[in-house]
Amino acid sequence: MSKVEDFLTQAEEQEIVAAILEAEKDTSGEIRVHIEAHTRADHYERAKEVFHLLKMDNTKDGNGVLIYVAVNDKKFVICGDKGINKVVPNGFWDSTRNSIEAHFKEGKFKEGLIAGILEAGKELQYHFPWHSNDTNELSNEISKG
16 A cells, blocks of 8 residues: 555655645635545545545635545546536536546656646636735645645
8 A cells, every 4th residue: 555655756746746836826716635645435425524624615705626636446436516616618628637547647746736736727717816905715735644
């Protein structure tokens, strides 16, 4: 079994945090990444649980996005808050998911996360543009479980 700490190097983590900052630059949306080794729960249910534990459901506009990765299970989930789900069409996250998945299949985990983060940011800009009174409501650091 792999360790979560071995999934990404410290330098790769910093590149991902930089991508989050870039993606959030033009949107009020909040993007986070959570990595853990394994879950016995359904991956989507676990992602929703982590979403709540990280207080991502407390943003002003309900526009948080979590990219959850279970390393050893080789699974990931993109989980958006209620504010996003109210306004986006069906299949909204398909391009983000496809981008991450294509990189992950090649073992390019950092690249997949960065591509997904930037894609999510681009999608969020349309529905949740940045305004001068917006603040960064959530940490951009990668959380681990």
